[in-house]
Amino acid sequence: MPKMTLKKIASELEVSISTVSKALKDSHEIGEETRKKIQAFAALYNYKPNNIALSLKNQRAHTIGIIIPEIVHHFFTTVIQGVEQEANARGYNVVIGLSDESFAKEVHNMDTLANGSIDGFIISVAKETLLKKDYHHLRETMNQGMPIVIFDRDLPDIDTDKVVVDDVRGARTAVSYLVDQGCKRIGIITTNDHVNVGKLRYMGYQKALNDAQFTEDPKLILKLDDDMDSVSRSEDLGAAISNYLEDNSDLDAIFAVNEIFAIAAMNAVKQSGKQVPEDVKVVGFTDGLLSKYAQPPLATVSQHGHEMGKRAAQLLINRIENDDPDDAYQTLVVQTELIPRASAAK
Amino acid sequence: MPKMTLKKIASELEVSISTVSKALKDSHEIGEETRKKIQAFAALYNYKPNNIALSLKNQRAHTIGIIIPEIVHHFFTTVIQGVEQEANARGYNVVIGLSDESFAKEVHNMDTLANGSIDGFIISVAKETLLKKDYHHLRETMNQGMPIVIFDRDLPDIDTDKVVVDDVRGARTAVSYLVDQGCKRIGIITTNDHVNVGKLRYMGYQKALNDAQFTEDPKLILKLDDDMDSVSRSEDLGAAISNYLEDNSDLDAIFAVNEIFAIAAMNAVKQSGKQVPEDVKVVGFTDGLLSKYAQPPLATVSQHGHEMGKRAAQLLINRIENDDPDDAYQTLVVQTELIPRASAAK
DNA sequence: AAGACCTACGAAAACGTTTGCGTGTTGATA
């Protein structure tokens, strides 16, 4: 049987549409007999109210959009999971948009979604957007009255709700841990400066060195292209790190700003004939599968993506539901957690 | 400025709604002067037609739903990526539903989406659904006229479009490869029988042994709970495999039906003092990050999730757009590919 | 017996859009 509507039920049962609507809501306005009859009929034909019509009427789609740079990425999937869980619990659906780290795709995605299809956005902007510093699409969307929650990659220029990682603190804790393990020559493998999380984690590294009264040695700092973490460039990555290791034979620890860099570093160290953690200790960032199943397991900084997603969804839905303009924007900082594993053991 | 509508533009410019609508579509019915004026005004205020209203009118949401058991899972994310790419190219959005391998959540997800919000489903059913063999939600949805494409986990009882992996063939190729590498005692680590992909891959294993005229040895077959691939059970997993290795000291190769089992097997082999691939060769299934960055890199069977997603989306959108009931259902078999890597080298 | 009051239902507007059709005005033609 094709889809049922109030109208079809009404004509079938020879009553008016409003009678059907009310009966299905158990309104006392409708007599018991009619009510039961309508309910039975609706149940029989598996009637479900049309969501689109409801969205149009209520001016609310009960749907939130999440835009992320990449989906084949452990951290982002945990965030989605958190968002979906919270959203579902509160009666919202989730639609995804992938920017592929491209500014144009990000803009396009927002454009096609911000037409009533969704009630608000959760977004982590593309690297290209970070580079261009062009946020007009975010501003325009917000001006139309659509709330946005930014997560992970912070945009200081944009004033809205945010859920961010304490990258500086996480990195600082990780590097301090290496200091505590007795490491003296601690290197860092990070990204170009325009990727703000890389920059922040680098700052954490500097702070930790400072805390330990170590002087920063430029030789120990390896800055890589931000696309080096893609599978297609894994050979370049390995080569770059191997070179770096050759230049720093006295290095006894590495802090990497992401999981891929960390694993690649571990592999390169092993290939150079040294041992992890005996000769070189390694700590990464992002607690994904790679870290857990690495040999030795990789000590790392967990960002609690699931928690971030959940919080972001809470912030967004709260804002959607009490549309109070005086409600000040919040920035939630989700604390990181150092997961000590064998790769950085004494 | 809050969101613009045709009505607001119309009242602002003192013309009728239909005039505005037509002007924005460059209709020749509207005089040049009025047309330009309306277009300029609309552009200035960043007018975008309301998607919900369009969906209601056109009885088409231009949105497809994808329901998967888990999102923190490399294979499924590659599928999503493929779906999203194809969908976007054809003007569709993608909403996700996560079943968490739970039957109830799967049903609930379908119910809340199948109300007009989406035009069709792409789904890989939960393990619990496989176990219960209760497909009423799929049947009901299809009866309402909503097309469904099933992927990965096939449901022979359900007649609809499908995109599946050639699990038997993939496994057979993998195991034959091990035979070619000179292995004589090839073990398999698989799941319980109700997970059909596990079962199919086991069948492929049997066929390959048969091809090589090896006799199957029950001792070499390790069947594990299907939730053993979750991080929370990684210790159980390691222990189970270590036991298995002890019982099979003469084993010289392992075929694992998923990536986690394969990595765990490699780790267990190494811990037992043996070497991969010299003493024991390992081949997995699913070409995820773990395989690529493992040490040694893990030979594996790629399922081409991206391709599967793309095909599934094509099938679905074609069916949505030419709603031809005589159009026979198709089952697309996406061929697997053996990726030979160091873990299975001679 | 006449007014007041329930009870049980229907009409209609609204959400924002598209589109077939109707219509008033203009200019040209016969």
Next chain:
DNA sequence: TATCAACACGCAAACGTTTTCGTAGGTCTT
């Protein structure tokens, strides 16, 4: 000058809901 296109625009229905309001008919009160 009467007729007729062509032009430029407006009306209204439709998609499926919800909800406010209106109103028949019946029951109760005095």
